Amino acid sequence: MGGSKASSTSEVGNGLPRCGCNETMKLLVSKSIENPGRKFWKCRNYMNGCGLFLWDDLVSEFAVKETNPSGCRQCEVNKAYLIEFAKEIVEEIDCRVGKLNKLEKLKKKIAMEKRKNLWEKELAAVKINAADVDIIANELELDKKVAERTLREHKGDAVAAIRHLLH
Structure with missing residues (x-):
């Protein structure tokens, strides 16, 4: 007042x-x-x-x-408008939720790629003996790349790599 x-x-x-x-x-x-x-x-x-x-x-x-009866008609018009508006809002929310879900999946994929790249860098940094790669590949009849990767995954330990490949 x-x-x-x-x-x-x-x-x-x-x-x-x-x-x-x-x-x-x-x-x-x-x-x-x-x-x-x-x-x-x-x-x-x-x-x-x-x-x-x-x-x-x-x-x-x-x-x-x-x-006023025309006011009642106006209420019906307003009601119809509000219902349509509510539907549009629900559609917009659904659209945004879909986009958020896609972004979340993309975020997870990027995080997995980063972990994979980090793992690959760590494996590449492991020092291995080329003779061990040849022995594992020849004795177990494996491709040299598989023998090398397994040896790197076991930090250059030839015995651990062979055990892993045999089990």
């Missing part, structure tokens, strides 16, 4: 508007600088903590819309 002062009151017998505490409200006229002469409704329990305050022109506008 912002500094409104009431000069006149009138009671409404038909119960409109009523406060949430089910009290009929008082119609007052503002004497404030911001809203001179503007009518407003105030709950009878306003000073006791209810705090409900409504400008009369807004209440009157609502009451007219409520009793």
